[in-house]
Amino acid sequence: MARARLKTKKLLTPELELALICSGPEVSADAKGRLAGIANGKIDWTLFLKLVMRHQLFPMIYWRYKERYLPVFPVSVVAELQKADRMNKIRTMQMTMEMTELVRGLAERGISAIVVKGIPLAQMLYQNITHRTSNDIDILVRQDELEAAKQVLEERGYEAEKEQYCLIHDALPEWIEQTQSVACFDARRKIMVDLTICLGSHGAVIPWEEIEGCIEEIIFAGQMIRVVKKEVLFLHLILHGAGHAWFRLKWLLDIAYILEKGEISWRELYRLSDKIGVSHIVNQSLLLVHEICGITLPEKIERKASNSKVAYKLAQQAMELMKISDFNPVKLGPMPPSKTYFLYKKYRFCMLHSWKQRIQYGYYEVVNLIMGIGRELSIKISG
CATH class of the missing domain: 3.30.460.40 (Beta Polymerase; domain 2)
Structure with missing residues (x-):
């Protein structure tokens, strides 16, 4: 029996839905109809701009606006998009x-x-x-x-x-x-x-022998550059985005664009993710990209992801963090203590698939917490 759908209503405000459709893989005829309906409704354009900048979606949105793929935006919104695009x-x-x-x-x-x-x-x-x-x-x-x-x-x-x-x-x-x-x-x-x-994150490292099988050489600005592709790149992007609780939705859109290309081997992806014990994280990302970005998954894959209790829980936890307007795990510290800090650490703990990793991570975070408190106290004493 398939699990209930993720509760996206509080996350997907009209402003965020507008931003995601405008920057997503394909602005189809159906999407254009939804765009017109959303844009003609009550849009808080200040919030729209804030979300577009926070999730770093403005380059694609501004390009599509210039190409007249999108509905008319207020002049002030276009000016801000143009300014950010020029700087980018x-x-x-x-x-x-x-x-x-x-x-x-x-x-x-x-x-x-x-x-x-x-x-x-x-x-x-x-x-x-x-x-x-x-x-x-x-x-x-x-x-x-x-x-x-x-x-x-x-x-x-x-x-x-x-x-x-x-x-x-x-x-x-x-x-x-x-x-x-x-x-x-x-x-x-x-x-x-x-x-x-390494590629991956704490406790989930993609082996070098797997990386070597997915290296490609490309010419970039006259210089030969080595890059990773295929399933190794896809899995690394998933682990990176999930590790940060997808606080920038541009990372989830990267996943959406790769899936739309249809070049990923599901068998190879799950072989690799099973090998390093992160299939639950792959399933979490697929649940999110399906519900938030509207990407259609193969029926078998959607069922596999939906039936994973751990993936469903991680997806819900990530969405709770996404709804926090100033959430940024890179800048999140233990001092002063906050609910967001402990929610994020709980989420990271649940990502780990073995008790050995969870014990290691727990020790790692306890030491970091002690060191962070120590640094804060030393600053206050010296000040």
């Missing part, structure tokens, strides 16, 4: 140039870097690098190349963020080694690069 174009071009320079510099040191998500993903899904925002450059390297890659970035003016693990390193060396990444920031260019040695 400039930023994207800067990051594209920097990405190619970084890959070239790493290759000269014999480092076979792989660019993940970001600008190549925008080209792959939207056929235009400016139709999707990119906040940083994600580069995947092997563990034995991490220090050399970090040095290349430092020579270009990047500064690595300080290590904050200490006690965690001693207690959970395997956990840290599997998920290690180094965030490097160039203050002059205002560009963040995330050097990582």
